[in-house]
Amino acid sequence: MTIELEATGIVKRYGPLVANDHVDLSVLRGEVHAVMGENGAGKSTLMSILYGMQQPDAGRIVLRGAEMHYRSALDAIGAGMGMVHQAFKLFNSLTVWENVVYGMEPTRFGFIDRREAARRVAALAERYRLQVDPNAVVGRLSVGVRQRVEILKALYRDARVLILDEPTAVLTPQERDGLFDIIRYLTADDRTILFVTHKLHEVMAITDRVTVLRDSKVVDRMVTSETSAREIIRAMTGRAVNLTVEKSPANPGAVVLEARGLTVATDGGKPVVDRVDLAIRAGEIVGIAGVAGNGQTELIEALTGLRISDGGTVSIHGTDVTALDVERHRDAGLAYIPEDRATTGTALAASAADNLAMGFQRKPPLSNGSLLDRNAVTSHAKTLIERFGVKIGSEQLAVGTLSGGNLQKVVVARELSHRAPLLIAEQPTRGVDVGAIEFIHGQLVAERDRGGAVLLVSAELTEILALADRVLVMFDGRILAELPAAEADEETLGLLMAGRVRDAHLTDGTEAA
Amino acid sequence: MSERSVRTTRLPQIPAVPLAIGIGILIGGLLVLASGGDPIAAYREILIGALAPANWPNTLNWAVPLVGMTLVAALPLRGGMVNLGGDGQLVIGGLVAALAALYLPLPGPLLITASILCAMIASGLYASLAAWGETRFGIPMLISTLLLSYPAIGVASYLVGFPLRDMATGLAQTRMIPDAARLPVISGPLNIGLILMIVVAIAVVFYDRRTVGGYELRMRGLNAKFAGYGGVRLASQQVRVMFASGAIAGLVGAILVLGSLYRYQDGALLTPGYTWSGLMAALLAGGAPLGAIAAGLFFAGLQTGGFAMQRETAIPRVLTMVLQAVIILFLAIRHGVGRKSS
Numbered sequence A: 001m002t003i004e005l006e007a008t009g010i011v012k013r014y015g016p017l018v019a020n021d022h023v024d025l026s027v028l029r030g031e032v033h034a035v036m037g038e039n040g041a042g043k044s045t046l047m048s049i050l051y052g053m054q055q056p057d058a059g060r061i062v063l064r065g066a067e068m069h070y071r072s073a074l075d076a077i078g079a080g081m082g083m084v085h086q087a088f089k090l091f092n093s094l095t096v097w098e099n100v101v102y103g104m105e106p107t108r109f110g111f112i113d114r115r116e117a118a119r120r121v122a123a124l125a126e127r128y129r130l131q132v133d134p135n136a137v138v139g140r141l142s143v144g145v146r147q148r149v150e151i152l153k154a155l156y157r158d159a160r161v162l163i164l165d166e167p168t169a170v171l172t173p174q175e176r177d178g179l180f181d182i183i184r185y186l187t188a189d190d191r192t193i194l195f196v197t198h199k200l201h202e203v204m205a206i207t208d209r210v211t212v213l214r215d216s217k218v219v220d221r222m223v224t225s226e227t228s229a230r231e232i233i234r235a236m237t238g239r240a241v242n243l244t245v246e247k248s249p250a251n252p253g254a255v256v257l258e259a260r261g262l263t264v265a266t267d268g269g270k271p272v273v274d275r276v277d278l279a280i281r282a283g284e285i286v287g288i289a290g291v292a293g294n295g296q297t298e299l300i301e302a303l304t305g306l307r308i309s310d311g312g313t314v315s316i317h318g319t320d321v322t323a324l325d326v327e328r329h330r331d332a333g334l335a336y337i338p339e340d341r342a343t344t345g346t347a348l349a350a351s352a353a354d355n356l357a358m359g360f361q362r363k364p365p366l367s368n369g370s371l372l373d374r375n376a377v378t379s380h381a382k383t384l385i386e387r388f389g390v391k392i393g394s395e396q397l398a399v400g401t402l403s404g405g406n407l408q409k410v411v412v413a414r415e416l417s418h419r420a421p422l423l424i425a426e427q428p429t430r431g432v433d434v435g436a437i438e439f440i441h442g443q444l445v446a447e448r449d450r451g452g453a454v455l456l457v458s459a460e461l462t463e464i465l466a467l468a469d470r471v472l473v474m475f476d477g478r479i480l481a482e483l484p485a486a487e488a489d490e491e492t493l494g495l496l497m498a499g500r501v502r503d504a505h506l507t508d509g510t511e512a513a
Numbered sequence B: 001m002s003e004r005s006v007r008t009t010r011l012p013q014i015p016a017v018p019l020a021i022g023i024g025i026l027i028g029g030l031l032v033l034a035s036g037g038d039p040i041a042a043y044r045e046i047l048i049g050a051l052a053p054a055n056w057p058n059t060l061n062w063a064v065p066l067v068g069m070t071l072v073a074a075l076p077l078r079g080g081m082v083n084l085g086g087d088g089q090l091v092i093g094g095l096v097a098a099l100a101a102l103y104l105p106l107p108g109p110l111l112i113t114a115s116i117l118c119a120m121i122a123s124g125l126y127a128s129l130a131a132w133g134e135t136r137f138g139i140p141m142l143i144s145t146l147l148l149s150y151p152a153i154g155v156a157s158y159l160v161g162f163p164l165r166d167m168a169t170g171l172a173q174t175r176m177i178p179d180a181a182r183l184p185v186i187s188g189p190l191n192i193g194l195i196l197m198i199v200v201a202i203a204v205v206f207y208d209r210r211t212v213g214g215y216e217l218r219m220r221g222l223n224a225k226f227a228g229y230g231g232v233r234l235a236s237q238q239v240r241v242m243f244a245s246g247a248i249a250g251l252v253g254a255i256l257v258l259g260s261l262y263r264y265q266d267g268a269l270l271t272p273g274y275t276w277s278g279l280m281a282a283l284l285a286g287g288a289p290l291g292a293i294a295a296g297l298f299f300a301g302l303q304t305g306g307f308a309m310q311r312e313t314a315i316p317r318v319l320t321m322v323l324q325a326v327i328i329l330f331l332a333i334r335h336g337v338g339r340k341s342s
């Protein structure tokens, strides 16, 4: 086999921090090569160097035998590289098709042929079974749908070497399988895939070889068929990680969150959230399963007060909060991990201390209501950083430089530490490493056992299956079915999520709404 | 966009400021040279005019309203909001202060306090009108603050031009305010307005650094969606901040009227262009109060120096305005470049 891409001695420093420390990586033509490592190990940094977005401080990149000196990503794209970014690089105010064809627009008489562009994008989406509306504005889409756009964008460019940086973090199993089909199709065509993920079963399923990074260095190289998930974890973390969640049966108490007939309309079209009824009790974890774009995002926005609903009521602990702002939802007992950590969950330019203080700023110990106690803010941040293992130099640094998983930990740490009666967690482990998943899952269960009501939204079915005591399936804006955890399995949920109630063979005790 | 790509530096890096000032001085010098003047002499006069101990009172006196208007712009800017209505708020403050001083039947110190408070409240309310318009009806403040200035200026001009005009002089101005309403003098042109402004500046810096409100405002400026999600009440915050911003403008108006002009005179508050110099200073610092105050002081020095230079040499004081503009442009370029490469 020939070597397609080879990097040797890559070094990248950010001030005192060494993000890549003499990294060597060798990728064969036509293989799927996994790059794994804990949050902050330097995976994204390495990928962005291979893609020409960052210049290494030292090291060589050789692509198909020729040494490359990228001045920018444009050079790399010209050389046949493509990348799906972990932190999406999309224009939020443009439509899906505009984002996809950007830089490679089909033209007609020198003008962009909009019809043709939209048609091509629709055809591409159709061919790879990625559901998106080419004319939708990206900023209004949920994170899961934006992920599809990011993938489409890379596919449209028809790259020889495709870098996928955590492309499945918010995909559902069906979509993930769809992506795997695409990957197989591409490698059959002798294209090369670099695949970054934290999901071990994906690595075992699709990749040929694995390079493991730890603390910015390569610590191991393996052939997938000759290794196991356990061994990879050990290489990444240096310890064994418990992948199953231990939890006792739930002990539901009083209703904490209740929604009646909740509706979110769209301009003209049919409602995105359609007369949803739900009740979450103290001491239980309720999971919402569903393919991204079926109204989960809007439902959660309406439940949390980020969006004014067009009908129905929401109450928390008996307080009607339907038309109230987030502040009053939080007063009534809400903590909330939003799916979009970068635009909602944090202020990237603000320090970790400031980010972690949000929501605590009006109460002791961080303040007396009007004056902020800066020492308390600092020690609050230090405690959380320590407890959740956020990899950051100091709590005074802006969180914008954190790796994806570490940024996620900042949000999760803050919201969990509210110890609120109600926790709404949207994709809480998006992009975090196995060790941190274990920890966060443990914390969510502890939250429940403490008597908290937890509403969990996740594209990751295994997460829902592992944590939820009760599962609601959302399809087309409605709660299509509700089933107890005991009766939920991947297959049933998968069918329900596709709207196929009849095929799902629901047994008694399970309601199809 | 997301995560990494949004990282922009708000404050220019330290070396950028001296660089921009250096380039500004160079270009200004070339301009003087081209028009047949002596740049060295010009700059010497500016420096002496601004910084020689004998001229400090003048510089400070000019700095009081300029730094005041800097804070007017900086406070909302810290939260990502823009108040372009400084002129209108300044005029309302000045007029209300003059009217209160003329017509309120109060003795000395009380009269001063009452006049100042009336001015601050009137301007504060006028500014919060724009905030209310945006939170309630979605009228962008960027537009409404600017537009609301025109009726304020127009009405004030009409009032002192006709019903309230001082018939003794031929000008559009009110009568002189009574002695009791005049701000006590510290020395020369300096009055206790200076002290009031120092107190306000300290209060703003303290608010920004130490208070819950300041924290929430900063977070809003960095990411309004995050602030809203975190439980900051954006609408009431906007109204409150605009009230405070307008109130400072009202205070500046009152200080000018009660401390230097002793009457409200049509146009007198606006001719020096404090609002716009202040806005530029605030923009330079990205709304950070201390930086904005420093920039405001620098502009005040530059402008007072300009008067001195015009007096001592044949070079018109527009040169200092050119300097100011060039410096800002260069800092802005640095900003733009920094943003692109990140």
Ligand SMILES: Nc1ncnc2c1ncn2[C@@H]1O[C@H](COP(=O)(O)OP(=O)(O)OP(=O)(O)O)[C@@H](O)[C@H]1O
Pocket (backbone or CB within 6 Å): A014, A017, A018, A019, A037, A038, A039, A040, A041, A042, A043, A044, A045, A046, A086, A391, A401, A402, A403, A404, A405, A406, A431, A433
């Ligand atoms: N622009 C930057 N400035 C400063 N530090 C940075 C920058 N980009 C990355 N880092 C740091 O480099 C380290 C590696 O980051 P990187 O994003 O490569 O991690 P990662 O392996 O992709 O992690 P994750 O699994 O969480 O995505 C982190 O500690 C991060 O904080």
Ligand SMILES: [Mg+2]
Pocket (backbone or CB within 6 Å): A043, A044, A045, A086, A165, A403, A404, A405
């Ligand atoms: Mg990463």
